[in-house]
Amino acid sequence: MRSLQSLNLQPILSTEGMRNLDAASKEFLAKKTTSEPSEKDVIQSGYTLMQEAGLALFKFVKKRIGNDYGYHSGPFIAIFIGGGNNGGDGLVLAKHLLQAGIRAFVFSLAPASKFKNEAKLALDDFLQAGGELEESAKFVESFGKNLYSLRKTFPFVVDCMLGNGAKGELRSEYAKIVQIINESRLPVIAADAPTGYDSSLHICNNICVHAKETMLFGFPRLDAYTKEGGPAFGKAVVAQLNYPGEVIKQFDEKNYLITEDSISQLLPQRNEWGDKRHQGTAFIIAGSKDMPGAAALCTEAALRSGAGLVTLATTEAITPIIQAKLSEPVFCSLEDRAVENCRDDARSKNHGVLQPHHIPTLLDRAKHASAIAIGPGLSTNFGTFETVLALLPQLKAPTVIDADALNAIAMLDDAEPRCGMVFHDEKSKIQAVTEYLRSLQQPAILTPHVREFARLFGELPNSSMAIPSRLREIATNTNKVILLKGAPTYIASPDGNVYIIPVANSGMAKGGSGDVLSGIIVALLAQGLATPEAAVLGALLHQKAGRIAREELGAFSMLPSDIIKNLHKAFVQNNA
Ligand SMILES: NC(=O)C1=CN([C@@H]2O[C@H](COP(=O)(O)OP(=O)(O)OC[C@H]3O[C@@H](n4cnc5c(N)ncnc54)[C@H](OP(=O)(O)O)[C@@H]3O)[C@@H](O)[C@H]2O)[C@@H](O)CC1
Numbered sequence: 001m002r003s004l005q006s007l008n009l010q011p012i013l014s015t016e017g018m019r020n021l022d023a024a025s026k027e028f029l030a031k032k033t034t035s036e037p038s039e040k041d042v043i044q045s046g047y048t049l050m051q052e053a054g055l056a057l058f059k060f061v062k063k064r065i066g067n068d069y070g071y072h073s074g075p076f077i078a079i080f081i082g083g084g085n086n087g088g089d090g091l092v093l094a095k096h097l098l099q100a101g102i103r104a105f106v107f108s109l110a111p112a113s114k115f116k117n118e119a120k121l122a123l124d125d126f127l128q129a130g131g132e133l134e135e136s137a138k139f140v141e142s143f144g145k146n147l148y149s150l151r152k153t154f155p156f157v158v159d160c161m162l163g164n165g166a167k168g169e170l171r172s173e174y175a176k177i178v179q180i181i182n183e184s185r186l187p188v189i190a191a192d193a194p195t196g197y198d199s200s201l202h203i204c205n206n207i208c209v210h211a212k213e214t215m216l217f218g219f220p221r222l223d224a225y226t227k228e229g230g231p232a233f234g235k236a237v238v239a240q241l242n243y244p245g246e247v248i249k250q251f252d253e254k255n256y257l258i259t260e261d262s263i264s265q266l267l268p269q270r271n272e273w274g275d276k277r278h279q280g281t282a283f284i285i286a287g288s289k290d291m292p293g294a295a296a297l298c299t300e301a302a303l304r305s306g307a308g309l310v311t312l313a314t315t316e317a318i319t320p321i322i323q324a325k326l327s328e329p330v331f332c333s334l335e336d337r338a339v340e341n342c343r344d345d346a347r348s349k350n351h352g353v354l355q356p357h358h359i360p361t362l363l364d365r366a367k368h369a370s371a372i373a374i375g376p377g378l379s380t381n382f383g384t385f386e387t388v389l390a391l392l393p394q395l396k397a398p399t400v401i402d403a404d405a406l407n408a409i410a411m412l413d414d415a416e417p418r419c420g421m422v423f424h425d426e427k428s429k430i431q432a433v434t435e436y437l438r439s440l441q442q443p444a445i446l447t448p449h450v451r452e453f454a455r456l457f458g459e460l461p462n463s464s465m466a467i468p469s470r471l472r473e474i475a476t477n478t479n480k481v482i483l484l485k486g487a488p489t490y491i492a493s494p495d496g497n498v499y500i501i502p503v504a505n506s507g508m509a510k511g512g513s514g515d516v517l518s519g520i521i522v523a524l525l526a527q528g529l530a531t532p533e534a535a536v537l538g539a540l541l542h543q544k545a546g547r548i549a550r551e552e553l554g555a556f557s558m559l560p561s562d563i564i565k566n567l568h569k570a571f572v573q574n575n576a
Pocket residue numbers: 022023026045046047049050051053054082083084085086087088089161162163164165166167168169170171174191192193217
């Protein structure tokens with residue numbers, strides 16, 4: 001069986017974790033050379049790491065020289081450095097460029113006398129190699145009012161002003177340079193963090209470099225993938241440095257970066273000799289009279305994701321509509337009967353939606369399923385909520401709980417058969433939701449977007465930095481996988497690991513995309529993947545197909561159905 005544990009994924013560190021790892025590694029490496037290292041020995045170890053960082057940056061920048069960004073290639077590279085270690089990285093880069101015969105201007109925001117420790121060693125090496133520091137004031141004077149000349153001279157800018165040590169609003173000399181760089185619209189490559197990103201508050205200042213790419217040193221850092229940091233970091237590229245394995249273990253925060261590269265390693269093994277039942281049978285409970293499309297999208301996505309048999313249970317009011325669209329699913333058409341319940345007074349409201357009298361039929365059909373998805377487009381009808389709440393504890397197969405099924409659980413306090421049970425505050429409501437979920441015997445994946453999440457578990461933490469630990473807590477307490485949809489996607493597993501898919505694609509932010517995701521995941525579960533693997537692989541395939549759809553159709557025009565149309569490419573490019 002394919003497992004996430006076997007993938008050797010890169011841990012994502014917080015800025016604090018990264019800085020602590022840096023410090024501990026310097027000590028550790030220094031102790032390797034002498035049992036009682038002096039401060040100088042520790043600085044020397046730090047410089048070894050800085051040289052690795054600067055070399056990686058050089059290789060990266062060198063690849064960008066030419067027409068990589070589609071801009072004409074000017075003769076010079078502009079590197080901006082500050083007086084800390086981020087500036088030191090820039091000096092190592094500049095030395096390599098110099099030695100490679102590539103002309104670089106190093107504009108320094110700090111006087112040479114300000115450099116100390118590793119950055120001082122880097123400065124000494126740079127000067128010794130024949131390099132010179134340009135004063136940043138000169139840059140402001142020559143280019144500040146003449147952006148045309150700036151654009152003519154430099155194809156792009158390398159930002160080594162401030163890295164993960166930056167705090168608070170930028171000082172005026174930094175702010176002025178950042179404004180000029182931003183106004184020039186030149187592409188920026190940032191080292192470790194874009195200048196203006198406050199690595200202690202984890203927010204962008206008003207004045208902030210918006211990098212095209214940022215090279216992160218050592219490990220992926222959470223800041224680069226959040227909604228607060230992502231727009232400033234641009235595309236994050238990680239340069240692995242030789243941090244000692246023994247030290248890394250101590251700083252693993254159980255958050256892992258996972259990208260489409262891992263798809264092929266997670267795909268379920270197909271049984272070439274097996275019949276349709278060997279490929280998994282998915283049972284989908286979805287759709288209502290006003291939302292037939294949700295059921296259709298979910299079902300078609302499951303069909304396109306490898307399940308041998310897909311059965312759709314939906315109300316008879318919309319069964320013919322979906323039958324006209326899809327030939328392959330088996331249908332479990334749920335009889336519409338006008339019924340009354342204690343909330344929905346108009347009988348007609350209960351027509352064309354899931355109702356308690358459907359439960360015996362659903363349970364009978366669910367017996368044959370290897371996985372179940374429940375929720376897309378079910379409606380917020382009270383009887384539907386009641387049905388979902390009564391049905392879930394009776395299901396045995398691994399289950400994807402999405403959309404209105406999540407809304408049903410969030411209404412635990414209101415719904416029958418718990419009518420009259422009132423939770424007095426949010427804390428007790430969250431506790432009731434947690435207990436309900438924990439009591440479900442089958443493995444399950446919950447796929448809320450942020451509003452569904454808030455209905456179930458209260459608002460997400462204000463800072464994205466705190467989201468992984470909140471999700472970890474819920475996954476552990478409920479013993480269920482929590483997949484938080486959006487950009488990025490977070491998947492928290494009950495074992496405490498959180499997987500982060502660092503993709504932002506506004507073309508996917510459209511009604512119906514989530515229904516597609518549920519369909520993919522239920523098919524993967526049906527094929528025997530465990531819940532964490534099915535959730536992660538499903539989200540990766542979904543995002544990859546979405547990326548391909550966007551490349552073909554653009555973010556404005558692509559539709560959730562185009563994600564399905566491109567699913568085969570997400571699978572096939574990985575030789576499935
Ligand atoms: N082994 C290692 O350690 C490795 C570390 N590496 C690199 O080190 C970087 C971290 O270096 P760091 O700790 O020196 O911090 P850094 O980002 O350069 O900032 C400090 C400077 O910023 C200044 N400053 C702060 N706030 C400011 C503001 N608002 N506005 C203006 N200025 C402000 C502050 O000035 P001060 O306040 O002290 O006058 C000081 O000069 C890390 O991101 C990575 O690139 C790599 O080489 C790999 C190995």
